[in-house]
Amino acid sequence: MTYDATFRVWRGDASGGDLQTYTVEVNEGEVVLDVVHRLQATQAGDLAVRWNCKAGKCGSCSAEINGRPRLMCMTRMSTFGEAETVTVTPLRTFPVIRDLVTDVSFNYEQAARIPAFAPQARDADGNHRMQQVDVERSQEFRKCIECWLCQDTCHVIRDHEGNKAAFSGPRFLIRLAELDMHPLDVTDRRDAAQDEFGLGYCNITKCCSEVCPEGIHLTDNGIIPLKERVVDRRFDPLTFLGSTIGRRPKD
Amino acid sequence: MELERHDYDVVVVGAGGAGLRAAIEAHESGARTAVVCKSLLGKAHTVMAEGGIAAAMANLYPEDNWRVHFRDTMRGGKMLNHWRMAQLHAQEAPDRVRELEDWGALFDRTPDGLISQRDFGGHRYARLAHVGDRTGLELIRTLQQRTVALGIDVYMECTVTRLLTDDDGVTGAFGYWRESGRFLAWRAPSVVLATGGIGKSYKVTSNSWEYTGDGHSLALQAGATLVNMEFVQFHPTGMVWPPSVRGILVTESVRGDGGILKNSAGNRFMFDYIPDFFRKETAETQDEADRWYEDKKNNRRPPELLPRDEVARAINSEVKAGRGTPHGGVFLDIASRRSAEYIRKRLPSMYHQFRELAEVDITAEAMEVGPTCHYVMGGVEVDPDSEAARVPGLFAAGEVAGGMHGSNRLGGNSLSDLLVFGRRAGAAAAAHALGHRDRAELPEDALADAARAALAPFDREGGENPYTVQHDLQQTMHDLVGIIRNATEMEQALERIAVLRERVANLSVEGHRQYNPGWHLALDLPHMLVVGECIARAALERQESRGGHTRDDFPATDAGWARTNLVCSLAADGSVALTRQPLPVMPAELAEIFEESP
Numbered sequence: 001m002t003y004d005a006t007f008r009v010w011r012g013d014a015s016g017g018d019l020q021t022y023t024v025e026v027n028e029g030e031v032v033l034d035v036v037h038r039l040q041a042t043q044a045g046d047l048a049v050r051w052n053c054k055a056g057k058c059g060s061c062s063a064e065i066n067g068r069p070r071l072m073c074m075t076r077m078s079t080f081g082e083a084e085t086v087t088v089t090p091l092r093t094f095p096v097i098r099d100l101v102t103d104v105s106f107n108y109e110q111a112a113r114i115p116a117f118a119p120q121a122r123d124a125d126g127n128h129r130m131q132q133v134d135v136e137r138s139q140e141f142r143k144c145i146e147c148w149l150c151q152d153t154c155h156v157i158r159d160h161e162g163n164k165a166a167f168s169g170p171r172f173l174i175r176l177a178e179l180d181m182h183p184l185d186v187t188d189r190r191d192a193a194q195d196e197f198g199l200g201y202c203n204i205t206k207c208c209s210e211v212c213p214e215g216i217h218l219t220d221n222g223i224i225p226l227k228e229r230v231v232d233r234r235f236d237p238l239t240f241l242g243s244t245i246g247r248r249p250k251d
Numbered sequence: 252m253e254l255e256r257h258d259y260d261v262v263v264v265g266a267g268g269a270g271l272r273a274a275i276e277a278h279e280s281g282a283r284t285a286v287v288c289k290s291l292l293g294k295a296h297t298v299m300a301e302g303g304i305a306a307a308m309a310n311l312y313p314e315d316n317w318r319v320h321f322r323d324t325m326r327g328g329k330m331l332n333h334w335r336m337a338q339l340h341a342q343e344a345p346d347r348v349r350e351l352e353d354w355g356a357l358f359d360r361t362p363d364g365l366i367s368q369r370d371f372g373g374h375r376y377a378r379l380a381h382v383g384d385r386t387g388l389e390l391i392r393t394l395q396q397r398t399v400a401l402g403i404d405v406y407m408e409c410t411v412t413r414l415l416t417d418d419d420g421v422t423g424a425f426g427y428w429r430e431s432g433r434f435l436a437w438r439a440p441s442v443v444l445a446t447g448g449i450g451k452s453y454k455v456t457s458n459s460w461e462y463t464g465d466g467h468s469l470a471l472q473a474g475a476t477l478v479n480m481e482f483v484q485f486h487p488t489g490m491v492w493p494p495s496v497r498g499i500l501v502t503e504s505v506r507g508d509g510g511i512l513k514n515s516a517g518n519r520f521m522f523d524y525i526p527d528f529f530r531k532e533t534a535e536t537q538d539e540a541d542r543w544y545e546d547k548k549n550n551r552r553p554p555e556l557l558p559r560d561e562v563a564r565a566i567n568s569e570v571k572a573g574r575g576t577p578h579g580g581v582f583l584d585i586a587s588r589r590s591a592e593y594i595r596k597r598l599p600s601m602y603h604q605f606r607e608l609a610e611v612d613i614t615a616e617a618m619e620v621g622p623t624c625h626y627v628m629g630g631v632e633v634d635p636d637s638e639a640a641r642v643p644g645l646f647a648a649g650e651v652a653g654g655m656h657g658s659n660r661l662g663g664n665s666l667s668d669l670l671v672f673g674r675r676a677g678a679a680a681a682a683h684a685l686g687h688r689d690r691a692e693l694p695e696d697a698l699a700d701a702a703r704a705a706l707a708p709f710d711r712e713g714g715e716n717p718y719t720v721q722h723d724l725q726q727t728m729h730d731l732v733g734i735i736r737n738a739t740e741m742e743q744a745l746e747r748i749a750v751l752r753e754r755v756a757n758l759s760v761e762g763h764r765q766y767n768p769g770w771h772l773a774l775d776l777p778h779m780l781v782v783g784e785c786i787a788r789a790a791l792e793r794q795e796s797r798g799g800h801t802r803d804d805f806p807a808t809d810a811g812w813a814r815t816n817l818v819c820s821l822a823a824d825g826s827v828a829l830t831r832q833p834l835p836v837m838p839a840e841l842a843e844i845f846e847e848s849p
Binding site: 013045049051052054074076104108128130144182 | 290291292293294295296298299349352353354355357358359360363364365366367382383385387388389392396399400407430459460461492493494495496499500600603604607608609716717718719722760761762763765766767768769770
């Protein structure tokens with residue numbers, strides 16, 4: 001089962017870099033991250049890579065493997081032929097720090113901008129009551145492991161650096177959808193979704209759903225319903241009338 | 252010297268459940284608070300917890316209350332737990348779960364709309380609040396989002412290498428940015444250690460790279476003590492195949508939700524391993540065990556749900572006796588006992604993990620599982636109410652703290668431990684800081700010394716490769732201080748650790764300071780080594796078997812050791828010193844709980 005594979009790994013930093021070629025042993029059942037670790041231990045002790053759980057639960061080891069955004073810990077070597085060269089490069093949407101490690105602070109800045117969860121009061125006995133069917137809609141989005149693969153693949157920011165100022169990316173649109181569908185939350189974030197987080201930039205090509213390692217239906221279950229809710233609010237004639245009358249100057 | 256400097260009231264080291272809960276509480280108590288963590292925010296090991304948060308909320312069984320939870324916890328720890336910690340934990344856990352809902356957590360529900368609770372090993376009633384089998388993710392995300400909403404400063408990908416102290420206690424901490432390799436120092440009268448465990452000292456482990464015992468080691472160096480270090484939990488069910496995933500956790504929920512263990516002959520072997528200590532509360536027949544899931548009043552718990560130490564030892568014995576699976580584990584079967592739909596619903600991440608990593612469909616076939624190093628019961632000796640260590644201004648909560656779980660932790664009690672004692676540590680750290688507003692200046696020579704020590708591996712040429720040394724340490728602990736121990740092997744381990752100590756002093760790393768994992772490992776290795784030595788020394792000293800410490804040369808529990816804790820400290824020459832300390836005496840009103848019928 002053991003064979004020698006050819007790996008091309010991007011090495012470098014913000015000032016530049018290139019693909020370096022390694023020949024490295026691969027054993028039965030291994031994933032790309034195992035092979036990267038073997039490179040570290042035997043040939044490139046300073047090869048920079050993020051990882052934590054090695055079980056697809058933490059979302060740290062994101063990279064592009066043969067050009068496709070993936071978790072290294074969940075990409076089995078058996079999906080490649082023994083003669084196939086495996087190319088590992090850092091997430092392209094974010095600036096490189098070193099080797100496979102990128103500066104993902106954009107995502108943490110977006111997270112901090114989201115209007116926080118605000119719950120309704122508890123019942124008299126100190127409990128919140130919710131039905132399973134109602135919590136499941138938001139639970140789907142709370143499965144998100146924040147691997148940023150959806151952010152990486154989304155062409156709105158992958159190909160247009162300038163859009164980062166106006167568009168927070170699919171991860172945060174489903175965070176807004178999650179809060180919008182949360183049975184206890186009382187804050188209305190629909191205007192913010194459109195005006196501050198760039199919901200309108202998404203043209204629902206569903207690339208984010210395709211790369212999600214958790215199988216979250218970002219577009220179908222999160223972003224499209226959120227768009228519909230925004231449209232309801234903005235273009236429903238009655239709501240429009242109501243908000244216009246409400247805004248009439250007092251004097 | 253030139254370095255980045257910050258002033259805070261409270262610095263929390265670690266951003267898992269305990270660290271974030273401590274930071275939230277410290278912040279809300281009015282303290283200027285920082286969190287420092289080795290990974291990105293939200294990636295801490297808490298994220299891997301699967302089963303749930305144990306709390307006697309009585310949402311499914313009105314008979315449940317804190318006394319029953321307290322009793323289960325103490326018995327699971329073979330009565331070595333600090334009674335006061337076990338009491339506080341059982342009393343406060345329900346409120347800690349409820350407040351998570353106010354911060355956005357979405358637990359699975361009962362038909363009445365309350366938080367649902369699931370069965371787990373050693374717990375008399377269904378008690379674990381959960382979200383499928385990804386409860387840890389929900390916990391960490393909820394606390395992370397709360398931390399962000401409160402605007403608490405987080406130093407991500409930043410490693411603390413030293414605690415700074417003077418004669419009056421803690422003055423701050425020193426560390427480096429992983430990204431740039433540049434140094435920084437925090438001046439703070441209170442430091443909360445919430446660094447988690449030590450599993451990376453073992454070869455087969457469910458733990459991530461971060462679990463290098465930093466907090467245990469930092470506490471020792473600052474003059475604090477560690478208690479119960481001989482007790483290491485081997486989770487009974489880790490993956491065993493393929494080799495690259497060996498050790499990855501398979502949640503106890505599989506058994507809580509109806510899964511059973513079988514050997515290669517197809518026998519449900521746990522019935523052969525029921526210890527006298529738990530005989531009265533464990534089912535004798537398969538029929539009774541199977542009825543228990545639906546009717547807990549008239550039936551007793553299946554032996555698969557004995558505490559983890561019992562199940563891990565049983566699996567180990569079956570494999571040793573030649574009744575293991577082809578890859579050296581046993582079979583964990585839920586496929587033949589529950590519908591595929593139920594399994595996918597209750598255990599989605601297990602389904603996904605086995606399908607992706609082992610090409611096994613757990614709704615159709617049995618899993619192969621075996622013990623994996625999972626958790627250290629031992630840790631910093633703290634005051635139960637405040638989590639204060641022996642050094643003024645130093646606090647510890649979560650896995651890095653000791654005492655709460657005695658000789659063996661029950662599943663589900665870890666997440667509740669993080670919340671209960673994280674909150675208490677945060678409050679006490681804030682109170683301590685607010686009483687010490689005059690900041691001590693950090694001595695320049697100590698900062699310069701910390702910087703010199705951190706850079707030493709770059710200055711050495713031709714020294715040892717840190718990855719090789721780590722591998723040898725893991726092999727030593729696995730082979731000689733593992734799940735079954737004896738004096739000869741542990742003495743051998745201590746000899747090897749002495750050699751490893753010299754090798755760690757001679758590490759060299761290639762490259763430069765920017766995001767250099769080889770260098771980072773070189774700085775973690777001394778922590779791993781001293782923790783390994785603590786475990787080996789304490790395990791050699793305790794001449795009995797109890798909980799997560801099993802000796803084949805002393806297979807029985809011992810009444811004398813039932814009243815004795817082992818405490819590790821650092822001697823002046825840097826070696827580990829061991830002292831015996833009597834167990835705190837439980838007050839009569841708690842002791843009588845154990846007289847009640849099981």
